[in-house]
Amino acid sequence: MERAGIQRMALGKAVNAGLRAAMERDPRVLLMGEDIGKLGGVFRVTDGLQKDFGEDRVLDTPLAEAGIVGTALGMSLRGYRPVCEIQFNGFVYPAFNQIVTQLAKMRARTRGRLTVPVVIRMPSGGGIGSVEHHSESPEVLFAHTAGLRVVAPSSAHDAYWMIQQAIACADPVLFLEPERRYWEKGDVDVDLAPGEVAPLHRARVLRTGTDATLVAYGPTVRLALDAAAAAAEDGSDLEVVDLRSISPLDVDTVAESVRRTGRLVVVHEAPTFHGPGAELAARIQERCFYSLEAPVQRVGGFHVPFPAARFEDHYLPDVDRVLDAVEAALAA
Amino acid sequence: MTDGAVSPTTSGAPTMVQLLDADGVRHEHPEHHADLEPDELLGLLRDLVLLRRFDSEAEALQRTGELGLWVGTRGQEASQIGAARAVRDQDHLFPTYRDHGATLTREVDPLHILSIYRGIDHGGWDPVAHGVHPYTLVIAAQLLPAVGYAMGVQRDGAMGTGDPARDTAVLAYLGDGATSQGEASEALGWAAVYNAPVVFFCQNNQWAISEPVERQARVPLHRRAEGHGMPGVMVDGNDVLAVLSVVRSALDRARAGGGPTFVEAWTYRMGAHTTSDDPTRYRDAVEVEQWREKDPVERLRTYLRAEGVLDDDFEEQLAAESEALAERIRAGVRGMTDPDPVGMFDHAYAEPHAQVEEERDAFLAAWAQHEQDLEQSPAGGGR
Ligand SMILES: Cc1ncc(C[n+]2csc(CCOP(=O)(O)OP(=O)(O)O)c2C)c(N)n1
Ligand SMILES: [Mg+2]
Numbered sequence: 001m002e003r004a005g006i007q008r009m010a011l012g013k014a015v016n017a018g019l020r021a022a023m024e025r026d027p028r029v030l031l032m033g034e035d036i037g038k039l040g041g042v043f044r045v046t047d048g049l050q051k052d053f054g055e056d057r058v059l060d061t062p063l064a065e066a067g068i069v070g071t072a073l074g075m076s077l078r079g080y081r082p083v084c085e086i087q088f089n090g091f092v093y094p095a096f097n098q099i100v101t102q103l104a105k106m107r108a109r110t111r112g113r114l115t116v117p118v119v120i121r122m123p124s125g126g127g128i129g130s131v132e133h134h135s136e137s138p139e140v141l142f143a144h145t146a147g148l149r150v151v152a153p154s155s156a157h158d159a160y161w162m163i164q165q166a167i168a169c170a171d172p173v174l175f176l177e178p179e180r181r182y183w184e185k186g187d188v189d190v191d192l193a194p195g196e197v198a199p200l201h202r203a204r205v206l207r208t209g210t211d212a213t214l215v216a217y218g219p220t221v222r223l224a225l226d227a228a229a230a231a232a233e234d235g236s237d238l239e240v241v242d243l244r245s246i247s248p249l250d251v252d253t254v255a256e257s258v259r260r261t262g263r264l265v266v267v268h269e270a271p272t273f274h275g276p277g278a279e280l281a282a283r284i285q286e287r288c289f290y291s292l293e294a295p296v297q298r299v300g301g302f303h304v305p306f307p308a309a310r311f312e313d314h315y316l317p318d319v320d321r322v323l324d325a326v327e328a329a330l331a332a
Numbered sequence: 333m334t335d336g337a338v339s340p341t342t343s344g345a346p347t348m349v350q351l352l353d354a355d356g357v358r359h360e361h362p363e364h365h366a367d368l369e370p371d372e373l374l375g376l377l378r379d380l381v382l383l384r385r386f387d388s389e390a391e392a393l394q395r396t397g398e399l400g401l402w403v404g405t406r407g408q409e410a411s412q413i414g415a416a417r418a419v420r421d422q423d424h425l426f427p428t429y430r431d432h433g434a435t436l437t438r439e440v441d442p443l444h445i446l447s448i449y450r451g452i453d454h455g456g457w458d459p460v461a462h463g464v465h466p467y468t469l470v471i472a473a474q475l476l477p478a479v480g481y482a483m484g485v486q487r488d489g490a491m492g493t494g495d496p497a498r499d500t501a502v503l504a505y506l507g508d509g510a511t512s513q514g515e516a517s518e519a520l521g522w523a524a525v526y527n528a529p530v531v532f533f534c535q536n537n538q539w540a541i542s543e544p545v546e547r548q549a550r551v552p553l554h555r556r557a558e559g560h561g562m563p564g565v566m567v568d569g570n571d572v573l574a575v576l577s578v579v580r581s582a583l584d585r586a587r588a589g590g591g592p593t594f595v596e597a598w599t600y601r602m603g604a605h606t607t608s609d610d611p612t613r614y615r616d617a618v619e620v621e622q623w624r625e626k627d628p629v630e631r632l633r634t635y636l637r638a639e640g641v642l643d644d645d646f647e648e649q650l651a652a653e654s655e656a657l658a659e660r661i662r663a664g665v666r667g668m669t670d671p672d673p674v675g676m677f678d679h680a681y682a683e684p685h686a687q688v689e690e691e692r693d694a695f696l697a698a699w700a701q702h703e704q705d706l707e708q709s710p711a712g713g714g715r
Pocket of ligand 1: 605
């Protein structure tokens, strides 16, 4: 049955709606980034916001990412809640110094006297056939930096709510938007009461199953669901968990699932080498070693620079690679 | 907000070096003369026309899906050709993703350029053989390496010897937007401190995607140079003679050991930022029309006609050459095959890396298995 509060929208549009809601609620929320004003961002995520909130709250900044994040930090010291847009994942590095040495450590440095509630949004992952630096998954660089939170919505509903939660969060949050899913539509329940919204860092079981647990986040959640549907045709019953947050990790939800299924396959676009799957595998074998029927399998990018567009289908995990990993887990 | 500041869009004009105005009328300049022989002048026209044709053909190939993306040069031909024709063989260029005039004049195969935008390759050509670094897509990230290259030239003693075949300079390209990056400031500072033989060639095409140059600076861009300790020169970027002359003397100065120069070429991006962009969202058609009047190609053509240097025969030959180039590009791009995917594992490291090798082997094994599965299921579905 359709509820009044349910709106169907694309994931990119849901981020836009979430930003708008946050800006309406709190006048201290402001947006900073390259081409986010008149153009509305290269993915149009900030479309119409400068028109409605003005140039003081939606800033088309000079072309300098260190500038965006560094000044955002400074404004947060005056009580503002800046939301920075990095135009593409591969262009965050000029800001890396500010993110790692200032933003991440300010609270610890001042023994909690300063909080720097800055959000850094960026399109993440590949799959749109783009040129170099537009398709990377840099989440572990941030997850490995204490002081930062790292989250990755996979659906329009989560995009809408998680961006608002990220803005409300007292810590700096890296908000990774799955760029190849920007146009995917989903139902967003915009009428939830605060207590009804899932906590920002809680993983979610999207499909229950008994044979193996597939864990994904961001762009690979849709892939995991597709793989589970394909496996069902072959008679395997897979559970799918959307991690939603990379730092902190909701190990409880995954462990609870693995205790039931005995098998874990982690799927992400980031390289597996020193990747998020490695951390999860380690935590799961610590927690549920005796429930595991098979070694944890990982499917992800390779330890090579993200290749030119015509290779990306070979680089990115696909249903076949996920099912190969599932097969390996089930065979053990 | 603008108190006391000068606008970067207007105030430089009186000091701008111009030898050929928008109507193709030649003007004298106290320092810059560009006394060129007729065949050199015709050579420049040829370069401009071929670059324009290359660009429009590439754009058309993007529209038909043969290229994933195209970054256009329309309107900036005189800047790109003037600067590139000022270099010597031994010089080294550090272009951005837009500087096809730089690559084409260095005899890079046009198909190598297009292979990048087709998504086959990140680099394209041999940088050492052509004296052109790969295109840099990260704004301003080529500038410090360009300065470092120039510092290497210095240490090799390939500067200030007076030997025209030996003395070497570096030409580092950047856009107006790029001047805002911290690394751009660092590069200017380093070049000045070490007196490195480098010329910064900034094409101020008035826009960084949707942001006008006022978003980047409150003084004319070339005036930033002085604060870093080097001369800043502004040149009419739609005047190929002026650009050639200004960049040539800056490179000569660098090669002689006189230090770096910052050149701001005043030009305009006539097309979209890239084929993914929609400029109607942020700029006025009137502005574009005004710049159309200043077209760099027509201006040279008018001048050369008036001088009696250019005749119908040359125009016909050039038209035929453009057509042949377009034909070669079309056929070449359509005929491009995707390289073997396992090639993505090949060059990440110069020396063996255990995990890359392991991943490569696993990739090949999965590939072979997949082929076998396909063979065994005559329905062709595999999974
Ligand atoms: C570090 C970095 N940030 C953002 C981008 C995205 N981007 C690509 S081109 C561009 C504008 C560049 O403007 P300008 O320097 O004037 O060069 P133009 O494209 O006009 O030649 C931007 C913001 C990038 N490539 N690199
Ligand atoms: Mg520009």
